[in-house]
Amino acid sequence: MHITLRQLEVFCEVLKSGSTTQASQGMSLSQSAVSAALADLEGQLGVQLFDRVGKRLVVNEHGRLLYPRALALLEQAMEIEQLFREDNGALRVYASSTIGNYLLPGMIAGWRRDYPDLPLELSVGNSQDVINAVADFRVDIGLIEGPCHRPDLISEPWLEDELVVFAAPDADIFNQPVTLDTLASATWILREKGSGTREIVDYLLLSHLPQFRLALELGNSEAIKHAVRHGMGISCLSRRVIEEPLALGTLREVAIPLPELNRTLYRIHHRQKHLSRPLLRFLSYCIE
Structure with missing residues (x-):
């Protein structure tokens, strides 16, 4: 089964407007595109979602069953788009113990005041633990108390x-x-x-x-x-x-x-790790 968000969006718009013509106008699509998307969705599900009454489409029991679930999926998709449109992201940081216990708390405090809702997962261990976690992509970035000699990691003075x-x-x-x-x-x-x-x-x-x-x-x-x-x-x-x-x-x-x-003290990340804007923004607070 390959139901698409576009098909669900078309279904919800047809249900609200009562016809493929009005739905196409509301979505800035051709009527044939709307009709095709609706037909594909019904074909995927193996049921009719509307009763055809003249030129109107009246939602039936199958459509009523689908509608709240389709709305929920579309709302979740919008939340995901909004999340990244605002350039947010959950960060995973691993710091060696001196850094994690004595340096980062004060640095994170300023970042948290400005971005109170962004999730941060901070782990603390020794430097070798940090290096291993960065190498395995279990964290986004590591902060350690000595040089790192692994060729697959980039080590930058901090x-x-x-x-x-x-x-x-x-x-x-x-x-x-x-x-x-x-x-x-x-x-x-x-x-x-x-x-x-x-x-x-x-x-x-x-x-x-x-x-x-x-x-x-x-x-x-x-x-x-x-x-x-x-x-x-x-x-x-x-x-x-x-x-x-x-x-x-x-x-x-x-x-x-x-x-x-x-x-x-060094900042390390994997050579193949993309440093996102939220991560770079977080690191901009990690200075003295």
Whole structure:
């Protein structure tokens, strides 16, 4: 069965006007086109939808059964057209944890104020989870904390971020000059493998240490902050993540004998993914 919306539209117009002549005028179609569409619809259904009374077409029991359903389908089709005529669209965004938990909420707030009715599905995971989801087309775009090396994905620099080594205010590391040796002998609490933060910490910081003592790997920055605050070790996270406890004095920054630990946050999408106007509009809010 291949019923078309045009056939249903013709049927509803004929029912309202009572003739193919008036229906053709209302739809700016020829009478023969209207008659052909109605005949095709009746042929598809295998029933007559109208009784022919002189030159008038009077809807019968079959037509009355079809009419509300035809109207509902046509109204849904109009809703779909209107949805995209207004350039709307449901967005699927996947962000690594630092971005999703600490950067995006403030950015999304402005977008939500301007577009309160547009649906947004935001997922948060580690960078490798984001990369996999983008590669599988499960999301429209990903925001990650380190570079992406997959050739099927486009990776674009997005924001700059600073990493900070920190400890509890009364940690032993503050009782002596901080050197690479003292950093190496400290007990470290780090993000898990696959995290963008961990990849950058390994590259920018830990690669300079002759060795290091790894006490815990945690998949959550909040858990790391609490563990460090309770004296379980030192760690390295984005300044955005720990700026509040640093200001309150519940955590303390460790000045390290290395250049600033700066990194670039990236925006990724599949090479074959079309970046729609709603998506680009959303991304225009994701700036500092």
